[in-house]
Amino acid sequence: MARIELNNIAHSYIANPRSDADYALRKMDHIWEDGHAYALLGPSGCGKTTLLNIISGLVKPSEGKVLFDGKDVSALLPQERNIAQVFQFPVIYDTMTVFDNLAFPLRNRNVPAAEIQERVKEVSEMLELDNVLHKRAANLSADAKQKISLGRGLVRSDVAAILFDEPLTVIDPHLKLMLRRKLKQIHTRFKLTMVYVTHDQLEALTFADQVVVMNEGQVLQIGSPQELFESPQHTFVGYFIGSPGMNFIPCQMDNGNARIANLKIHVGASSKNLKGDFELGIRPEFLKLRKKQENDTLPVTISEVEDMGTSKIVTVNLADHTLKVKVEENREITFDEGFLEFPPEWIRIYADGDLVETGMEKSPDTLELTE
Amino acid sequence: MAMVIENVTKLVGKDCHIQDISLQFEPGTFNILLGHTLSGKTSLMRLMAGLDRPTKGRILMNGKDLTGISVRKRDVAMVYQQFINYPSMTVYKNIASPLRLAKVAEKEIDHRVREVAEVLRIDALLDRFPNELSGGQQQRTAIARALVKDTELLLLDEPLVNLDYKLREELRIEMRDIFKRRQSIVVYATTEPLEALTLGGNTAVLYEGHLEQFGSTIDVYQSPQSTRIAQAFSDPAMNFVNGRIDSGTLRLGDTKPAPLQHHLQELAPGSYQFGMRPNHLHLQRTSPEDIEFQTTIDLAEISGSETYIHIIHNGHNWTVQQQGIHAYQMGKQIYAYIDPTQLYVFDLDGHRVVSPEHDSAELT
Numbered sequence: 001m002a003r004i005e006l007n008n009i010a011h012s013y014i015a016n017p018r019s020d021a022d023y024a025l026r027k028m029d030h031i032w033e034d035g036h037a038y039a040l041l042g043p044s045g046c047g048k049t050t051l052l053n054i055i056s057g058l059v060k061p062s063e064g065k066v067l068f069d070g071k072d073v074s075a076l077l078p079q080e081r082n083i084a085q086v087f088q089f090p091v092i093y094d095t096m097t098v099f100d101n102l103a104f105p106l107r108n109r110n111v112p113a114a115e116i117q118e119r120v121k122e123v124s125e126m127l128e129l130d131n132v133l134h135k136r137a138a139n140l141s142a143d144a145k146q147k148i149s150l151g152r153g154l155v156r157s158d159v160a161a162i163l164f165d166e167p168l169t170v171i172d173p174h175l176k177l178m179l180r181r182k183l184k185q186i187h188t189r190f191k192l193t194m195v196y197v198t199h200d201q202l203e204a205l206t207f208a209d210q211v212v213v214m215n216e217g218q219v220l221q222i223g224s225p226q227e228l229f230e231s232p233q234h235t236f237v238g239y240f241i242g243s244p245g246m247n248f249i250p251c252q253m254d255n256g257n258a259r260i261a262n263l264k265i266h267v268g269a270s271s272k273n274l275k276g277d278f279e280l281g282i283r284p285e286f287l288k289l290r291k292k293q294e295n296d297t298l299p300v301t302i303s304e305v306e307d308m309g310t311s312k313i314v315t316v317n318l319a320d321h322t323l324k325v326k327v328e329e330n331r332e333i334t335f336d337e338g339f340l341e342f343p344p345e346w347i348r349i350y351a352d353g354d355l356v357e358t359g360m361e362k363s364p365d366t367l368e369l370t371e
Numbered sequence: 372m373a374m375v376i377e378n379v380t381k382l383v384g385k386d387c388h389i390q391d392i393s394l395q396f397e398p399g400t401f402n403i404l405l406g407h408t409l410s411g412k413t414s415l416m417r418l419m420a421g422l423d424r425p426t427k428g429r430i431l432m433n434g435k436d437l438t439g440i441s442v443r444k445r446d447v448a449m450v451y452q453q454f455i456n457y458p459s460m461t462v463y464k465n466i467a468s469p470l471r472l473a474k475v476a477e478k479e480i481d482h483r484v485r486e487v488a489e490v491l492r493i494d495a496l497l498d499r500f501p502n503e504l505s506g507g508q509q510q511r512t513a514i515a516r517a518l519v520k521d522t523e524l525l526l527l528d529e530p531l532v533n534l535d536y537k538l539r540e541e542l543r544i545e546m547r548d549i550f551k552r553r554q555s556i557v558v559y560a561t562t563e564p565l566e567a568l569t570l571g572g573n574t575a576v577l578y579e580g581h582l583e584q585f586g587s588t589i590d591v592y593q594s595p596q597s598t599r600i601a602q603a604f605s606d607p608a609m610n611f612v613n614g615r616i617d618s619g620t621l622r623l624g625d626t627k628p629a630p631l632q633h634h635l636q637e638l639a640p641g642s643y644q645f646g647m648r649p650n651h652l653h654l655q656r657t658s659p660e661d662i663e664f665q666t667t668i669d670l671a672e673i674s675g676s677e678t679y680i681h682i683i684h685n686g687h688n689w690t691v692q693q694q695g696i697h698a699y700q701m702g703k704q705i706y707a708y709i710d711p712t713q714l715y716v717f718d719l720d721g722h723r724v725v726s727p728e729h730d731s732a733e734l735t
Contacts, residue, residue, distance in 0.1 A: 043535055044506070181670045181681070188701060199535045205673035205696075225673045226696040242675035243540055285676055285694055309568045309592050310650040310692065326694075329650070330729070 001193045002069045002082075002160035004032040004055060009064035011050055017062070024050045026217045027063065032161070035191040038222075039198060039208035043240070047217040049165065052197045056163050057081050068160050081160065086153040088166045090145035094138040098129055101137055102151045109156070123151045127182060143175050150179070154186060161193040168203060180206055201241065213237045229283070230346075235353045238281050244313060246348075247287070247323040251280045253349065261319035263298050268344045271357045279350040284326040286346035289314055290339045297339035305333045316340060373397045374419070374524060374556050379428035381414055381580075388414040389425070390580040396556045398523070401547070401572030403588060404560040406603055411580040412560035416526045419558065421445045432523065447524040448517035452532050454509035456501040462488070462512050463497040469520040487515045490549055507538045518549065525550075527559045531566070543569045564606040568592060576600045593729055598721035601646050607679050609715070610647040610689040612664075616640050621711060624685055626662050633712045634725050643724060646715035649679065649692035653708045661708040671699040682707055 010027040017023055025047040032038060032055075040048035053059035054066060057078040065074045073081050084105070092101050102120045111119075124130040127147045132140065137148055146167070153162050168176050184207060187194060198204050204211055205225040213221045213228065213236070221233040232238035238246030251258040251265070253274035258265040265280065290297055300316040300323075312327045318340060325340070327333070349357035374396045381389035389411050396402050404412040417423040419430065421442040429438045437445060448469070456465045463484055470480045488494040491511040501509055510530060517525060527546075531539040547570050550557045561567055567574050567588055574588040576595075583603075584596045595601040601609045612623050616638050620628035623645055631638070656663070666682040666689070673679075673696055680691040680699055684707065691707060699705075716724040 043537065177672075177681075180672065184670055185701065201536055202672060202674050205675065206670070224698075226698065229676060229696040240537055240675075243536075245537075245675075283676065306569065306571070307589050308565070309589075310648070311694075 001034050001191070003034045004161060004193065005067040005070070006030045006032075006054070007065040007067060009054060009061045009066070011047075011054060011059060011061045011063070020217070023217050025054070025061075028219050030212075030219070030222070032193060032195065034193055036210055037187045037192075037194045037196070037208045038210050038212060039196045039204035040212045040214060041198060041201065041204040041240075042214035044199060045216075046214040048197050048212075048214050050217075051212075051214070052163055052165060052195060055161070055195060056083055056085055082158070084153040084156060084159045084162045086149050086162070086164045086167045088169045090142070090149045090170075092137050092145055092148045092152070095136065097134050097136055098124070098140070098148055099133040101148050102129075102133075102155050105152055105156050119155050119157065123155045126154075126186060127151050143171055146170055147179070150183075154192075157190075159192075161195060164194065164196040166198055167196075168198075168200075176203075183207055205241075213240060215240070231348065231355065231358055232281070233355045235279065235281065235350050238283070238348070242283060242285075244284055244324045244326075246281045246283050248279045248281050248350070249318070249321045249323070251278055252276065253278050258347070258349070260321065263319055265298065265342050265347070266296055266344055267347050267349065267357070271349060274349060274357060278356070280342075281348040281350055282342055282346055284313065284324040286343055287323065287325045288341040288343065289316070289325045289327055289333075290341060291335055293339045294341065297341045299337065300340045301337050302333060302335065373433070375429075375431040376415075376419070377429045377431065379415075379418060379425045379430065381418060381423065382426045387580050389418065391428070392580075392582045393428075394575060394582065394585060396558065396573075398556055399554045401550050401557045401559065401570060403567045403570060403572060403574040404558060404577055405562070405564065405567050405574050406577035407562055409579075410577040410603075412577055413528055414580070415577070416449070416528055416558065416560060419524065420447050420449055420526055445524070446522045447526065448520060448522045449526040450510075450513050450517045450528065450530045452529045454501070454506060454513055454533070456509060456512050456516070458501050461498055461500055462493060462504070465501070465512055466497075466515045466519050469516060473520060483519050484515075487519045490518075491515045491545070507534055507542070510534060510542075514546070518553075521553070521555065523555055525553075525555045525557045527557070529560055529562065532562075539566075547571065564592075564604050567604070574604075576603050578603065594723070594726040595715070596723045598644060598646065598717050601715060601717075605648060607649045607690040607692060610649065610652060610687070612645050612647070612684070612687060613642060613719075614645050615642050621662075623662055623709075624664070626664060629660065629662050629711060632660065634728050635711060635714065635716070638716065638724065642719055644717040644719060644721065646717060647689075647709050647713065648715075649690040651709060651713040652689065652691045654680070654691060654693070654705055656708050658710055660712075661710055664707045664709075666705055666707045668699050668701060668703045668705055670701060671697070 008029055010023055011025040012023045014022045020026055040051055042048050054061045057076055065072055099120055102123060103116050106116045124133055129147055168179055171179060196207050210222055211228055212219055215236045221237045228237055228241045235248055249260055251260045256267055256269055256272045258267050258280045300318045302316050304315040306313045311329050314325045314327055316323050316325055348355055376392055376394040379389055379392050406412055418425050421440055429436055466484045467480050488497055493508055493511045531542055571588050574591045575585040576583040578599050583600050584591050592604055595604055614623040617640050619631055621631055622628050664684045666684040669681040669683055671678055671680045678693045678697045682689050713727050715726050718724055
């Protein structure tokens, strides 16, 4: 397994790109650490597949270099890069048995027969293909064929990285869970460097220890699922991760408070130096809706209550702005006007889309407590 | 005046696609057909549209028998999973096409096309061709074409399934708001419980061609008549455990006996199946009455704002749904807890005995 370094990479499918919009992938620098599982997540057209293809060598970037363990591989073809790839649709030899399909990448590299036996056995057991090893691949179901594809990707122990491009798309929903679990187990056990492209939030966040969120050719945040949820670095990440997404309200910052119309929300001492126009972000899960006014609550009118079964989503208006609040399933909302509490530790402040301040978390008081 | 489906059966060769279904839909209502793939949702819609003819039974609209009448002569529009538009026509002409066929005056066509395009937020794209649009915009165009003619019946067959989740989330809410203002009978097929809950209205649960339950969406969710319905209408799936009631105590599997309370008090002694919703299973004790299970963590799956922890208890695979993102280690031993007031009770054949009371506490 290898450490993969992207050095000032950018890519445009147009010959002479002029503006940012001409780039499928805007300039980026990133190191994919050895043994980690990464997922590339974003809406269609965000550049995630371009990025994966640059790592694999299917696309030669118009700018920058790709290094594997410090060695420049930019000019190398995919087959010269020592990587394994799994695609959306099964890539297997129909006329071969399952065993021969799994053994193929090893035989190609003259791996000794005894080692082939051992690796194929291990991978086939992991993917529950061991009872069909001697069947011809042609006669198997679509799910089983895709499992063979996964197996072929996983069978070599000496690859620099395994790249997955939406590998579970053709898999039946109830089998998806089983395969997500397998991939997670395989990663935990073998510590392979894995890069996984998907537009499925559940797949990306479950699979990866680091998720790369992309939009319009730009990497907006690389972080753990928890970081993406709790501290989105960009308003797009807040919107894209989570259902419903994060609430954003334009505000003026002044002396540690966010002003929205004539209302004031206490953000925390650490935001004291912020002055002027910003956006305040807070997730629906962290807002607290109350019937009675308390300290630090703001008046809202309730425009809609949706019962989602496991919770209720309440739409409220705060000084002409609409916010969503998640409330427990067994809470009855019998009033039209209520009060909203913004817990300061969950308030995030954004300028031009970028995170500039994370509520009270970083305030001096809290830091002292944790030290 | 309503649409009535009367003892409708559809056989295709020896296969029974629809088995003796009776349903009534009122004008201005939103109705969901919920069920797994092949449960009969599309078959039922095709019968309602007049694309197929029932083997037995009748379909009536406003008291008039429509059974043998072809789709062309019916007042119906349909949206499919695939984004179906005329590739050689602009968005404008695509949306206008049903009105042109109906020989509506040009001025009226223009007014209605622009109005519906604005509602679906494709008014800036009217001069484009379908292949110049994203998937979401293509499906908005197909929906606009279905909406432009005020048909008395509007059928949508999993219209959002091919879109990515964020777009799905937005379009669901938009569609719900658009349909609220219409007098049509809207019928919407989906496999996703969350989609049914977001859209609201009424839900008919289908299973292998049978109608299992029909009622207001939230009532069906809160009081499923069978384990099958509970399964179809729970995402993640409901967790089940067998248990016994004996002389005033409850035992779930091999847990310690617990006193009978609340909705369980009237239950006769005997064996039952108990259902637990994933969001009611907790990994910390929440009340002294909680029943405790010893479990092993299998995998923690993470959606954007929730964590689904798959756990194993005596060979049963269960799921715990938690708000927020939390990390768990595979293979770790952990206790899971259920508050007995949240138990769904079914007999051993899977029929509902009693559901949790839904006494809501007012927000303070």
